[in-house]
Amino acid sequence: MPRVVLKSVPPGLPSQLDVDPNPRLGGEAAVYFSTDGKFAVKIYRGMPTQREEALLQIMHLFQSLPPDQETFILRPLALVESIDNRSCVGFVMKRAPESFRELAEFVKNPILAAKQFTKGRNWADYLKVARSIARSVKVLHYRGCTHSDIHYSNFLANLATGDAVMLELDGVVVPGFLPPNVAGMAGFMAPEILVSGERPNERTDRHSLAVLLMHTLLFRNVMQPLIEYSGNVEDSERLAWGEKALFSEHPKDRRHRPRNLGKPLFSQGCLSYRMLPLKVQHLAERAFIKGLCHPDKRPSAHEWENALACAVDELYQCSRCRQYYPYQHWLPEVRRRRCPFCGEPAAQPPPLILHLYEPKGKGGFFEASDRFVVLGHRFKVFGDVLDPARPVPPPSRRKEPVIARVIWDMSEGRWRIVNDSLELISCIGDGAIQRARQGESVVVAPGYQVQFGPESRLALVKE
Numbered sequence: 001m002p003r004v005v006l007k008s009v010p011p012g013l014p015s016q017l018d019v020d021p022n023p024r025l026g027g028e029a030a031v032y033f034s035t036d037g038k039f040a041v042k043i044y045r046g047m048p049t050q051r052e053e054a055l056l057q058i059m060h061l062f063q064s065l066p067p068d069q070e071t072f073i074l075r076p077l078a079l080v081e082s083i084d085n086r087s088c089v090g091f092v093m094k095r096a097p098e099s100f101r102e103l104a105e106f107v108k109n110p111i112l113a114a115k116q117f118t119k120g121r122n123w124a125d126y127l128k129v130a131r132s133i134a135r136s137v138k139v140l141h142y143r144g145c146t147h148s149d150i151h152y153s154n155f156l157a158n159l160a161t162g163d164a165v166m167l168e169l170d171g172v173v174v175p176g177f178l179p180p181n182v183a184g185m186a187g188f189m190a191p192e193i194l195v196s197g198e199r200p201n202e203r204t205d206r207h208s209l210a211v212l213l214m215h216t217l218l219f220r221n222v223m224q225p226l227i228e229y230s231g232n233v234e235d236s237e238r239l240a241w242g243e244k245a246l247f248s249e250h251p252k253d254r255r256h257r258p259r260n261l262g263k264p265l266f267s268q269g270c271l272s273y274r275m276l277p278l279k280v281q282h283l284a285e286r287a288f289i290k291g292l293c294h295p296d297k298r299p300s301a302h303e304w305e306n307a308l309a310c311a312v313d314e315l316y317q318c319s320r321c322r323q324y325y326p327y328q329h330w331l332p333e334v335r336r337r338r339c340p341f342c343g344e345p346a347a348q349p350p351p352l353i354l355h356l357y358e359p360k361g362k363g364g365f366f367e368a369s370d371r372f373v374v375l376g377h378r379f380k381v382f383g384d385v386l387d388p389a390r391p392v393p394p395p396s397r398r399k400e401p402v403i404a405r406v407i408w409d410m411s412e413g414r415w416r417i418v419n420d421s422l423e424l425i426s427c428i429g430d431g432a433i434q435r436a437r438q439g440e441s442v443v444v445a446p447g448y449q450v451q452f453g454p455e456s457r458l459a460l461v462k463e
């Protein structure tokens with residue numbers, strides 16, 4: 001069993017580790033796993049001593065990572081002195097739990113995703129993973145770092161929990177301090193890297209992040225070229241992802257548009273970004289249309305995290321294939337609101353749609369937000385949805401109090417909101433005010449305003 005000896009070991013870490021003799025081999029390094037299953041050790045090929053200096057800086061940058069962030073960013077913990085008495089350059093980091101797999105195994109193509117669906121996973125799990133990815137990139141960018149190699153093999157994911165773990169932190173770039181080691185992976189690289197030799201930076205990361213998030217949600221590369229740009233294969237590739245880069249769903253240029261776009265995925269279709277909630281669609285448009293040639297327009301990781309977090313409130317379940325998808329309340333024609341996976345029209349009656357308004361100032365005024373909540377029969381309204389101090393839903397609502405429930409009153413053919421809290425719910429609509437104490441309900445219809453308490457967000461019934 002090879003033995004790894006560590007340098008200047010911080011508290012809580014053993015000074016030596018026994019590792020499995022069969023490492024995972026990569027282009028620039030080999031990754032060994034400790035026999036106790038807790039650590040991974042990355043050993044670079046040759047003796048790139050300049051790497052040690054960079055690793056020390058990265059360790060310094062991330063040493064104050066809060067414990068919750070340590071679960072999704074595997075930072076270098078200590079440098080390696082030797083492996084089997086042979087000097088080497090490398091570092092040790094925590095190992096992600098066994099339940100995590102390379103993200104590519106789930107998102108590389110629709111067949112891999114469909115395999116997960118047959119195992120009981122669903123699209124809502126993918127949405128959570130996308131949110132986790134955006135969160136980890138946000139943490140990196142907040143610290144002034146660039147990942148420089150964002151793609152689906154540099155993240156691990158656990159679909160059952162919706163968690164993602166970022167890998168390859170040793171390659172981070174800090175402008176002026178840590179230069180890039182790689183330019184990125186083909187298909188994920190920002191076009192300016194190929195066109196003008198731009199060095200990886202936060203803006204190029206933003207492009208790669210947008211491509212990765214769409215890959216996680218749509219199971220395809222939304223920048224995939226579909227035509228040749230030169231008789232020479234290499235030139236054609238370079239042009240197609242660089243100078244001629246084009247969003248597959250560009251509204252005016254259809255050269256890269258997949259033939260089966262928008263057809264149900266389970267009928268050999270191809271998911272469109274237009275299946276995503278409006279807020280996420282707008283970010284995709286900024287990333288791939290306006291921001292493609294204007295990197296400053298690309299959405300930040302924080303904006304993605306926020307929009308993906310809120311998307312959970314717009315999910316609806318297909319009555320046929322049982323898949324979850326964002327209910328397309330923004331489409332005026334109800335008959336066009338269909339499951340993007342099997343094509344089934346949304347079940348009748350259509351769900352209740354609430355538009356959230358934020359309190360503004362102390363005069364009882366409210367301002368429209370870009371948040372919508374889709375509520376079917378027996379759906380719960382959670383505390384965070386109504387709390388103005390909480391900008392986005394928590395990653396899990398297991399401990400979240402239930403403020404109200406929505407029920408379809410079959411006898412009257414109307415939606416009702418049942419109060420499950422101690423606060424009085426009041427509802428204004430059609431020239432009347434209804435009030436509901438705990439256990440009582442109010443009838444709602446389009447245009448009605450629902451107030452769930454004196455300090456809470458206001459909900460306007462959209463439909």
Ligand SMILES: [Zn+2]
Pocket residue numbers: 318319320321322323339340341342343344
């Ligand atoms: Zn369906």
